[in-house]
Amino acid sequence: MLKNMWKDPRTRVFLIHFAIFAVAVAILAAINYRAAPTNLWFIWVLAGWGIGVATHGLAVWLCTAHRRERVFVDPKARAFTVHLFAYLAVVALLFVVNLVTNKWWFYWVALGWGAGVLAHGLVAFRHRAPASSPRKVTSTAAKTTRASSSTRSKPRSPKRRAGKRG
Numbered sequence: 001m002l003k004n005m006w007k008d009p010r011t012r013v014f015l016i017h018f019a020i021f022a023v024a025v026a027i028l029a030a031i032n033y034r035a036a037p038t039n040l041w042f043i044w045v046l047a048g049w050g051i052g053v054a055t056h057g058l059a060v061w062l063c064t065a066h067r068r069e070r071v072f073v074d075p076k077a078r079a080f081t082v083h084l085f086a087y088l089a090v091v092a093l094l095f096v097v098n099l100v101t102n103k104w105w106f107y108w109v110a111l112g113w114g115a116g117v118l119a120h121g122l123v124a125f126r127h128r129a130p131a132s133s134p135r136k137v138t139s140t141a142a143k144t145t146r147a148s149s150s151t152r153s154k155p156r157s158p159k160r161r162a163g164k165r166g
Helices: 002-007 009-035 042-064 073-102 106-125 135-152 158-165
Strands: none
Touching: 002 009, 002 073, 009 042, 042 073
């Protein structure tokens, strides 16, 4: 299973991202415990960067899972899902920061970014009216196929092209 994970470039990049994250947080935790054991600041790095790693993992999973649901096959639905996850995770983290600091400003971020998420959702999931009936689409496709096959019936030789250039 590990060999298969390293074959997919998206998964490989995610695993590298996760490894760098784990090493960096471990180093920062050691520095934090050594320098200021009463003030655990590395937790904020862990939470903030962890949201980024989790979002990256979700995006990779949605692309590589072999499932038929819309969120797995539609790129717009996938992008919206990742965007919504990042929004919810960051707003939750900012809420916790506001609880700790007793300064209430996270709702401005939630409102502004939430409007962007809402717009993204409307674009990703809007229902489009069919451009034409299925019969017209089929006949248009057939005409295109016939037109392209008639132009391909006369293969050009390299000599003919050379003659036209000169």
